[in-house]
Every structure is written in C-alpha cells, then in structure tokens.
Amino acid sequence: MTFDSWLLALHLLSAAALVGAVTVFWVLILAVRNADRPSRILVLAPLMRVGGVVVIVGSLGTVVFGVWLAITLDAYHPWDGWVIAAIVLWAIASETGRRSDPEFARAFTRAKELLDAGETGPSAELQALCRPRIGLLLHSVASLAIVLILVDMVWKPGA
Amino acid sequence: MIGAIRPDSWNFPLFLHVLGAFVLVGAVTAGVVAELVSARSEEGGRLRQIAFGSFLFGALPAYVVMRIGAEWLHSKEFGSSSHDPTWVGIGYGIADFGGLALLVALILSGVAARRSMGGLGRAAGLLAAITLAGWLVAVWAMGAKPT
Numbered sequence: 668m669t670f671d672s673w674l675l676a677l678h679l680l681s682a683a684a685l686v687g688a689v690t691v692f693w694v695l696i697l698a699v700r701n702a703d704r705p706s707r708i709l710v711l712a713p714l715m716r717v718g719g720v721v722v723i724v725g726s727l728g729t730v731v732f733g734v735w736l737a738i739t740l741d742a743y744h745p746w747d748g749w750v751i752a753a754i755v756l757w758a759i760a761s762e763t764g765r766r767s768d769p770e771f772a773r774a775f776t777r778a779k780e781l782l783d784a785g786e787t788g789p790s791a792e793l794q795a796l797c798r799p800r801i802g803l804l805l806h807s808v809a810s811l812a813i814v815l816i817l818v819d820m821v822w823k824p825g826a
Numbered sequence: 827m828i829g830a831i832r833p834d835s836w837n838f839p840l841f842l843h844v845l846g847a848f849v850l851v852g853a854v855t856a857g858v859v860a861e862l863v864s865a866r867s868e869e870g871g872r873l874r875q876i877a878f879g880s881f882l883f884g885a886l887p888a889y890v891v892m893r894i895g896a897e898w899l900h901s902k903e904f905g906s907s908s909h910d911p912t913w914v915g916i917g918y919g920i921a922d923f924g925g926l927a928l929l930v931a932l933i934l935s936g937v938a939a940r941r942s943m944g945g946l947g948r949a950a951g952l953l954a955a956i957t958l959a960g961w962l963v964a965v966w967a968m969g970a971k972p973t
C-alpha cells in the first residue's frame with residue numbers, strides 16, 4: 668500500500684466520523700424533542716458527548732487528510748475549484764454546526780439546574796428549550812453542507 | 827477525494843454507497859451508546875427505545891442503501907467477473923456478516939426495549955459495537971485498497 672492510499676483511507680474514516688456524528692446529533696434531536704422532564708433529557712448527555720468528540724475528529728481529519736491528498740496527488744491541486752468548493756462547504760458546515768451546539772446545550776443546562784433544585788416533574792419551559800428552531804435550522808444547514816461536500820467529492824465538478 | 831477519476835455513470839451508485847455507509851456508522855454508534863449506557867441508567871427503558879429506533883429507522887435503511895449502492899457499483903466496475911480484488915472481498919465479507927449481525931442486534935434491541943430487559947439490550951449494544959468496528963475496517967479497506 669502506498670502512502671497516498673493510507674491518506675485516502677484516513678480521509679474516508681474521518682468523513683465517516685463526520686457524517687456519523689451528524690447522524691448521532693439527528694438521533695439526539697429527535698429523541699429530545701418530546702422530553703419534558705430533566706431526567707429524560709440528561710439521560711441523553713452521553714450521546715451528546717460522543718457526538719461532540721466524533722464530530723471534532725471527523726471535521727479535522729477530513730480537511731487535514733483531504734488537503735494533504737490534494738497536495739500529494741499529481742491529478743489534483745488544492746486550488747482546484749471542486750477542492751476549494753469543498754473547503755468552503757466544510758467551513759459553512761463547521762460554523763453552523765458549532766453555532767447549533769449551544770442552542771441544544773441550553774436544555775441540558777436547564778435540566779441540570781432543575782434537577783439540582785429537586786424539580787423532577789414535567790416543565791413547559793424545558794420542553795420549549797428542547798425544540799430550538801434556530802438550533803434545528805443551523806443543524807439542517809450543516810447537514811446539507813456535508814451532503815453537498817459528499818456530492819462534490821464524488822462528482823468532482825471541473826476535475 | 828473519494829475515489830479516482832471514473833466514468834460519470836459510476837458516480838450516483840458511489841454516492842449512494844458512501845452516504846449509506848456513513849449514515850450507517852452514525853446510526854449504529856448512536857444505538858451502541860444508548861444500549862451500553864442504558865444498563866446503568868434510571869431511564870434505561872427510554873435509552874433502549876432510542877437505541878431500537880436508531881437501529882430500525884436509521885441503521886437498517888442506511889444499510890440497504892449502502893448495499894444497493896455497492897451492488898450497483900460492482901456491476902458497473904467489475905461486471906460479471908468472478909475475480910474481485912482483495913479489498914472488494916473484504917468489503918463484501920464484512921458487509922454481509924455485518925448485515926446479519928445488525929439484524930440480530932435489531933431483534934435483541936427490540937425485545938429489550940419492549941420487555942425492559944437490560945441484559946439483552948447490553949448484548950445488542952455489544953454485538954452492534956463489534957459490527958461497527960468491522961464496518962470501520964471496511965471503510966479503511968475501501969480507501970487503502972489492500973492487495
């Protein structure tokens with residue numbers, strides 16, 4: 668196996684981690700939608716933590732190994748249009764994904780506060796925090812940007 | 827950088843294959859985490875339901891899409907040739923075994939969610955975790971293409 672094939676394998680594994688993390692967050696978003704009690708929200712914290720770690724590994728890995736490949740492979744260059752498009756989409760996905768995180772984290776923070784105060788029953792405020800419109804919009808934009816990166820990587824327009 | 831220059835007609839099956847595989851990884855990861863955490867959680871029942879939902883509505887459709895994409899792409903790239911490269915054999919072997927394991931994990935997970943059986947849920951989580959590790963090896967093989 669060549670060094671380039673290792674780079675491609677690591678790039679693919681990173682991409683799997685990135686799309687996988689986005690999928691984990693979608694599971695989390697759907698699971699938390701109908702939660703109204705602190706315990707039913709906090710129980711999802713491990714999913715949030717795993718998704719958070721995997722998305723960082725995936726985001727950094729895709730761009731580092733991707734640009735490295737564009738430099739080492741003779742057929743492609745970092746300044747190719749489709750590579751630049753992928754980097755722009757990656758930046759959009761990273762930023763919208765990063766901004767969506769605190770929108771959902773508010774529900775977890777409030778749930779912990781309520782639990783610490785001994786309030787374990789249903790809460791309308793908590794239920795509202797579990798359905799942040801802006802958070803959902805930002806995560807949808809991040810997901811769309813990542814699907815477009817995949818389209819760009821497969822079709823390589825202009826290559 | 828997925829794949830090299832290839833005929834345009836291969837692109838859509840490749841897109842389906844890759845998207846299905848990546849979503850499969852995420853949905854199974856969510857299910858594994860939920861199942862393994864459920865054993866030591868007061869809300870174990872809810873976590874087992876989430877895991878089952880993730881396997882049924884996320885992992886299973888993603889597996890089907892990944893597998894259809896793989897078959898479609900294989901028919902275009904290798905036709906009816908009986909001599910597949912090693913990396914294709916690795917991919918098929920892991921995908922087929924993984925599909926069976928996913929089905930078993932899905933059934934165990936469903937029973938665990940319905941009957942509140944934590945041990946069964948944990949077994950489903952462990953089986954799915956092993957399967958997930960196999961699929962990551964398959965993703966590596968698709969990129970590294972070992973001979």
